[in-house]
Amino acid sequence: MAGLSAAFAAQRLQLAAKAALAAGLAFMIAPLMPGAAANYPYYAPLGALVVMYHNVAGSVRQGLQALTGLALGIGLAFVLVNFTDPSPLTVAVFMGVGVLLGGLPRIGSGSDWIPTAALLVLLVGGSNPDDFSFGYLVQMGVGVAVGIGVNFLVFPPLHLNAAAESLDELRRALGTQLTDMGAALKEEWPPEHEEWSRRSDELASAARSVRHLVKEADASRRANPRRKLHPRDVDLDYRNLRELERVTFHIQDMTDVLSDVIWESDVPYQVPVQDSGPLADAMTATGELLHSYRDTDEPAQRERFETARAAVEACMAATAGREAEQGTVPASESILLSLHRILRALRPAA
Structure with missing residues (x-):
C-alpha cells in the first residue's frame, strides 16, 4: 500500500x-463587502477553509450545510436576545436547543455550526448583534463561495487512480493468499510458513478500504469539469468491487x-492426504x-x-465419491465449493 500512501x-x-489560496483570496475580498460586514473580514477565510473538501461535490455540500447551520444558530441567538436576557440558565437551554436542531435531516456538518x-452572536456580538450577525453570515458566505470556486477551478481532484490501484492491490493480495495456501498444502504439516493463516481480518479490512476508495472516486466525478478529460467506467469499478468482496468472503x-x-x-x-496435491x-x-x-x-x-477452472474440475473429479474417515467430514468439499464460487465471480464477460 506504499503507492496509495504516496498518492x-x-x-x-x-x-x-x-x-x-482560497483563504488568502477570501481575506483579500472580505474588506470589499458592504456595510458592517467589512468589519469582520476574518470570517471569510474561515468560510473558505470550511468548504475545502477533497472533491467538488463535497465542497458544495459542506458549504451549504455550514451556511444553513449558521443561519439557524443566528436565528436562535436572536430569539434569546429578543425574548430574554442571557444568563447561565438561558444560554444552557438555547445551546441544548441548538444541539437538538443539529439532528435535523440533511444538515450534516452544519449541525456543529448551530x-x-x-x-x-451572544459573546462577540455584544450590544450590536445585528451588525455582527450580518457581517458573520456575509463573510462566511464569501469564504464559502471562494472556497468552492477554488476547488472547482484549480485542479479539481479526481480520485480515479487511487480506486483503480486499490482494486488491483486487493486482487493481488487475494491471489497471494490463495497461492500461499496452495503452497502450505504441499508442505509437511504443520507447514513452515503460516503468515497466511493470520490474514483473514487483514483481507476484510482491505476490502472495506477499497469500497471506500471506489465511493470516493465516484463522488470526485460529480460537478467536476475534469471528468470529461479522464473518462472512467465507475459502474464497472463497482461491479469489480462487488465481485472482489465475494471473493474475499470465500477466501476468508x-x-x-x-x-x-x-x-x-x-x-x-x-483434508485427506491424497486431496492435498489437487487442492493445492x-x-x-x-x-x-x-x-x-x-x-x-x-x-x-x-x-x-x-x-484455473480445469484445475478445480480436476480436483472435484479426484475427490468425488471419496469416503471420509468415520466421525469426520472432508474439508476438501468446502474448499472446492469456495473455489467454484470464486471462479463464478471472476468469470470473464461473454
Missing part, C-alpha cells in the same frame, strides 16, 4: 495549497477452514488468475481462467 500525501499537499453561531472461509484443519485437533473435518493446484491456479488481471491482456486472462 494520499500528494492529495493532502494539493488540498493544503488550495486551502491556503450552537457555535448562536454562542458567537477457506483460510479459516484450512487453519483449523492444520492447527486445531478437535475439529470434525479434515486448484488454489494456485486460481491465485495466479487473480494475479494476472493487471499484467496480462484479455485473451491471456481467459486462458488463465480456463486453466
Whole structure:
C-alpha cells in the first residue's frame, strides 16, 4: 500500500495549497463587502477553509450545510436576545436547543455550526448583534463561495487512480493468499510458513478500504469539469468491487477452514492426504488468475481462467465419491465449493 500512501500525501499537499489560496483570496475580498460586514473580514477565510473538501461535490455540500447551520444558530441567538436576557440558565437551554436542531435531516456538518453561531452572536456580538450577525453570515458566505470556486477551478481532484490501484492491490493480495495456501498444502504439516493463516481480518479490512476508495472516486466525478478529460467506467469499478468482496468472503472461509484443519485437533473435518496435491493446484491456479488481471491482456486472462477452472474440475473429479474417515467430514468439499464460487465471480464477460 506504499503507492496509495504516496498518492494520499500528494492529495493532502494539493488540498493544503488550495486551502491556503482560497483563504488568502477570501481575506483579500472580505474588506470589499458592504456595510458592517467589512468589519469582520476574518470570517471569510474561515468560510473558505470550511468548504475545502477533497472533491467538488463535497465542497458544495459542506458549504451549504455550514451556511444553513449558521443561519439557524443566528436565528436562535436572536430569539434569546429578543425574548430574554442571557444568563447561565438561558444560554444552557438555547445551546441544548441548538444541539437538538443539529439532528435535523440533511444538515450534516452544519449541525456543529448551530450552537457555535448562536454562542458567537451572544459573546462577540455584544450590544450590536445585528451588525455582527450580518457581517458573520456575509463573510462566511464569501469564504464559502471562494472556497468552492477554488476547488472547482484549480485542479479539481479526481480520485480515479487511487480506486483503480486499490482494486488491483486487493486482487493481488487475494491471489497471494490463495497461492500461499496452495503452497502450505504441499508442505509437511504443520507447514513452515503460516503468515497466511493470520490474514483473514487483514483481507476484510482491505476490502472495506477499497469500497471506500471506489465511493470516493465516484463522488470526485460529480460537478467536476475534469471528468470529461479522464473518462472512467465507475459502474464497472463497482461491479469489480462487488465481485472482489465475494471473493474475499470465500477466501476468508477457506483460510479459516484450512487453519483449523492444520492447527486445531478437535475439529470434525479434515483434508485427506491424497486431496492435498489437487487442492493445492486448484488454489494456485486460481491465485495466479487473480494475479494476472493487471499484467496480462484479455485473451491471456481467459486462458488463465480456463486453466484455473480445469484445475478445480480436476480436483472435484479426484475427490468425488471419496469416503471420509468415520466421525469426520472432508474439508476438501468446502474448499472446492469456495473455489467454484470464486471462479463464478471472476468469470470473464461473454
